[in-house]
Amino acid sequence: MNTPQTERISEAEHAVMEALWADAPLTAAQVADRIGETRGWSLATVKTLLSRLSQKGAVDTAPDGRRFLYSPVVARSEYVGTESRRLVDRLFGGRASSLFAHLAEAEALDDKDLSEIEALLQELRK
Amino acid sequence: MNTPQTERISEAEHAVMEALWADAPLTAAQVADRIGETRGWSLATVKTLLSRLSQKGAVDTAPDGRRFLYSPVVARSEYVGTESRRLVDRLFGGRASSLFAHLAEAEALDDKDLSEIEALLQELRK
DNA sequence: TCGGATCGCTTACAACTGTAATCGCAACCC
DNA sequence: GGGTTGCGATTACAGTTGTAAGCGATCCGA
Numbered sequence: 001m002n003t004p005q006t007e008r009i010s011e012a013e014h015a016v017m018e019a020l021w022a023d024a025p026l027t028a029a030q031v032a033d034r035i036g037e038t039r040g041w042s043l044a045t046v047k048t049l050l051s052r053l054s055q056k057g058a059v060d061t062a063p064d065g066r067r068f069l070y071s072p073v074v075a076r077s078e079y080v081g082t083e084s085r086r087l088v089d090r091l092f093g094g095r096a097s098s099l100f101a102h103l104a105e106a107e108a109l110d111d112k113d114l115s116e117i118e119a120l121l122q123e124l125r126k
Numbered sequence: 127m128n129t130p131q132t133e134r135i136s137e138a139e140h141a142v143m144e145a146l147w148a149d150a151p152l153t154a155a156q157v158a159d160r161i162g163e164t165r166g167w168s169l170a171t172v173k174t175l176l177s178r179l180s181q182k183g184a185v186d187t188a189p190d191g192r193r194f195l196y197s198p199v200v201a202r203s204e205y206v207g208t209e210s211r212r213l214v215d216r217l218f219g220g221r222a223s224s225l226f227a228h229l230a231e232a233e234a235l236d237d238k239d240l241s242e243i244e245a246l247l248q249e250l251r252k
Numbered sequence: 253t254c255g256g257a258t259c260g261c262t263t264a265c266a267a268c269t270g271t272a273a274t275c276g277c278a279a280c281c282c
Numbered sequence: 283g284g285g286t287t288g289c290g291a292t293t294a295c296a297g298t299t300g301t302a303a304g305c306g307a308t309c310c311g312a
Contacts, residue, residue, distance in 0.1 A: 008298095010298075010299055010300085011216075011299085011300090012299070012300060012301085013299090014216070027259090028259080028260080029258085029259090041300090041301075041302090042301075042302060042303090043302095044301080044302050044303065044304095045300075045301050045302060047259090047260070047261090047302095048300085048301075048302075049300090049301095050260095051260080051261075051262095052299090061260095065259095065308095065309080066258080066259055066260085066307080066308055066309065067258080067259050067260075068259085068260070077228070077232075080217050080218075080228055081228070081232050083213065083217060084213065084217070084225065084228060084229060084232075087209065087210065087213050088229075090137075090140070091206050091209060091210070092206075095239065096229045096235050096239050097235070097238070097239040097240075097242040097243050097246075099210065099225075100226065100239075100242075100243050100246065101242070101246055102203070102206055102207070102210060103210060103214075103222045104246055104250055106203075106207050106210075109222050109223070109250075112223070113221065113222050113223040113226075114223075114247065114250060114251070116223040116226075116227070117223050117226050117243070117247065118247060120223075120226065120227055120230055121240065121243065121244060121247070124230055124235075124240060125240070125244075134268095136268075136269060136270085137269085137270090138269070138270060138271085139269090153289090154289080154290080155288085155289090167270090167271075167272090168271075168272060168273095169272095170271080170272050170273065170274090171270075171271050171272060173272095173289090173290070173291090174270085174271075174272075175270090175271095176290095177290080177291075177292095178269090187290095191278095191279085191289095192277090192278055192279060192288080192289060192290090193288080193289055193290075194289085194290075
């Protein structure tokens with residue numbers, strides 16, 4: 001049983017996780033190549049974030065010569081799940097339908113969204 | 127047009143906002159009464175949070191004798207909107223339907239949720 | 253083999269957060 | 283009117299986050 005991710009992943013750390021979820025394992029330099037550019041981070045910053053994630057047990061390190069290869073430990077779906085639930089709990093009293101209602105009302109849903117959701121509903125209701 | 131809420135509201139501050147959204151205006155002591163208990167905060171802590179919110183322009187203060195009455199400036203729906211969008215953007219590439227799909231898959235939607243969403247869809251599709 | 257490039261690790265440091273104690277002043281009570 | 287109480291404002295202080303520089307070890311190319 002792996003530790004159930006007690007430590008919270010910060011926003012900057014999350015960007016690093018995204019890189020690893022997209023493609024792993026990666027070296028620190030590779031991660032920096034993929035995200036440092038868009039975020040404007042130096043290699044040093046990426047390294048710090050990787051260390052912190054490593055301490056938190058969110059990524060795994062495998063020695064490869066003198067460097068490390070980093071891989072995610074926490075699955076993306078797991079992270080996304082806890083974060084979504086946090087939001088739903090905090091802002092919508094735990095009711096996912098309220099979140100949906102809000103998005104609908106805020107016109108944050110376009111036709112494509114609606115169609116997809118409709119399809120999913122069909123699926124779920126079968 | 128009111129200022130578009132640049133300053134971010136932290137989680138502890140959000141709890142205070144909830145109290146004010148539920149019932150406003152309130153004095154600091156009243157806010158503390160309503161939330162200090164469940165959150166285990168002292169009056170001093172609530173006062174600090176109110177000051178910070180005031181600085182950020184998220185609450186408004188009206189003098190009432192020797193004390194202040196606090197009221198929310200930012201509307202709850204506005205806050206909820208920006209926070210929801212943040213999450214959708216960050217975790218689902220801006221596609222709300224992906225969030226929905228995730229919730230569905232994670233079985234975070236019960237029958238009641240599904241029915242409500244179905245009803246909302248009907249409404250939207252009219 | 254030696255110098256530069258590259259690693260991870262350690263340290264830095266300011267901003268933001270959570271949590272509060274303290275202070276000075278205004279007001280209310282007797 | 284002098285003590286007490288209740289207020290907002292100021293100050294405190296540790297932990298987290300964002301952002302990075304520096305250090306000592308190691309590897310690679312010349």
